[in-house]
Amino acid sequence: xxxxxxxxxxxxxxxxxxxxxxxxxxxxxxxxxxxxxxxxxxxxxxxxxxxxxxxxxxxxxxxxxxxxxxxxxxxxxxxxxxxxxxxxxxxxxxxxxxxxxxxxxxxxxxxxxxxxxxxxxxxxxxxxxxxxxxxxxxxxxxxxxxxxxxxxxxxxxxxxxxxxxxxxxxxxxxxxxxxxxxxxxxxxxxxxxxxxxxxxxxxxxxxxxxxxxxxxxxxxxxxxxxxxxxxxxxxxxxxxxxxxxxxxxxxxxxxxxxxxxxxxxxxxxxxxxxxxxxxxxxxxxxxxxxxxxxxxxxxxxxxxxxxxxxxxxxxxxxxxxxxxxxxxxxxxxxxxxxxx
Ligand SMILES: NC(=O)c1ccc[n+]([C@@H]2O[C@H](COP(=O)([O-])OP(=O)(O)OC[C@H]3O[C@@H](n4cnc5c(N)ncnc54)[C@H](OP(=O)(O)O)[C@@H]3O)[C@@H](O)[C@H]2O)c1
Numbered sequence: 085x086x087x088x089x090x091x092x093x094x095x096x097x098x099x100x101x102x103x104x105x106x107x108x109x110x111x112x113x114x115x116x117x118x119x120x121x122x123x124x125x126x127x128x129x130x131x132x133x134x135x136x137x138x139x140x141x142x143x144x145x146x147x148x149x150x151x152x153x154x155x156x157x158x159x160x161x162x163x164x165x166x167x168x169x170x171x172x173x174x175x176x177x178x179x180x181x182x183x184x185x186x187x188x189x190x191x192x193x194x195x196x197x198x199x200x201x202x203x204x205x206x207x208x209x210x211x212x213x214x215x216x217x218x219x220x221x222x223x224x225x226x227x228x229x230x231x232x233x234x235x236x237x238x239x240x241x242x243x244x245x246x247x248x249x250x251x252x253x254x255x256x257x258x259x260x261x262x263x264x265x266x267x268x269x270x271x272x273x274x275x276x277x278x279x280x281x282x283x284x285x286x287x288x289x290x291x292x293x294x295x296x297x298x299x300x301x302x303x304x305x306x307x308x309x310x311x312x313x314x315x316x317x318x319x320x321x322x323x324x325x326x327x328x329x330x331x332x333x334x335x336x337x338x339x340x341x342x343x344x345x346x347x348x349x350x351x352x353x354x355x356x357x358x359x360x361x362x363x364x365x366x367x368x369x370x371x372x373x374x375x376x377x378x379x380x381x382x383x384x385x386x387x388x389x390x391x392x393x394x395x396x397x398x399x400x401x402x403x404x405x406x407x408x409x410x411x412x413x414x415x416x417x418x419x420x421x422x423x424x
Pocket of ligand 1: 124125126129221222225244245246247248249250251268269270271273288306307308309327328329347391394395396397398
C-alpha cells in the first residue's frame, strides 16, 4: 500500500510517499481502507518536533529521540472496513467508519488497523467520509475540555483561536450546550465564526479581549498566546480556564490552580463515545464540519505546509482516489476549497 513516511523530524518535505506492507488485522482488529484522512496540528507538530517551551525532551522521549518512532503519521482515518481479524463481532467488511489511532499514528496510509473496542465509530449514511473525518480532531478536543471544564447552559465562554480545527468545533458545541459564545479570530474569519453561531466575535488584531473589561465563566485558549496569567482577570469568580495548548511552565501552574484545566486530566478511552456524539450531532445538522481544503493524498506535503502556517480554517483533509462518495449532510459543510 501507499503510505506517507516521515523518517526524520523536519520541514514538510521530509514526508515522502512510499510503498510499504499493508497491515494485517490481528485478533480483535479491524482493517480500514482509507477514503479520507486529515493533516492536523498534531501531525505538523510531531513532524517538525515543534513543541511548546520545556516540552521538547518529554516529547522526544514519547515520540522518538532522533526521529519519529512511528514513521507513518496521521491520527485519524475515515473509510470502509476492508477486513476483520478473528473474534471481531462489532464491525463487518463494507461498513463506513471513522477511527483514530491517537499517538500510535499510522493513518496517513491507504490502510490502517484499529482495535474493534478502540477509537472507532460508524459514519451515518448522510455524512461523507471527508466531513466525518473533519469533525474528529477538533470535535473530540472541544468535547473533552468542555466536559472537564463542566461548561453549563447559560454560561459565557470565550474561545481564543475560534476559526481553527478546535475553535470551529468549540464554538458550535458551546452553543449546542447552551452557552453564550465569544469567538476570537482574525477579521478575515469573523463571518465564518458568526455563521457557526458565535454571539460575539473579537478581532485579535484590533482588540485585546483581556483588556476590554468583560468577564467570562469559561475561557478556552487554542492558540497559546492567552495563558492563565494573562486571562485570569477576565474570568468571573468560579471561572475556568481551558488550556488546550501551553508550555511546561503553564502546565506546572495548571497543576496548582483549580481554575486551570489541561487535557492530561482526561481519559482518552472516551474517544469512540465522543466520535459517536460528533457523528450524531452532524447527522442532525447541529454540527457543521469546517473544511479548510481538500487535497489528494499525494499532495500531503502541501497539506503539511498549509497546517504549518497556523491559519487554517477548520481541518485540512486528504482524499484517496477511491473516494467517490458524494453524500452530503443536510445543509452541507462549509464549502471545501483547495485553493490555499
Ligand atoms: N491539549 C490537547 O489535547 C490538544 C488537542 C488538539 C489540539 N491541541 C493544540 O491546540 C492548538 C490548536 O489546534 P488547531 O488544530 O485548532 O489549530 P489551527 O487549526 O491551526 O488553528 C489555529 C487558530 O489560531 C488562530 N490564531 C492565529 N493567530 C492568533 C492570535 N494571535 N490570537 C488568537 N488566535 C490566533 C487562527 O485564527 P486566524 O486564522 O483567524 O488567525 C486559528 O483559528 C494546536 O497548538 C494543537 O497542537 C491540543
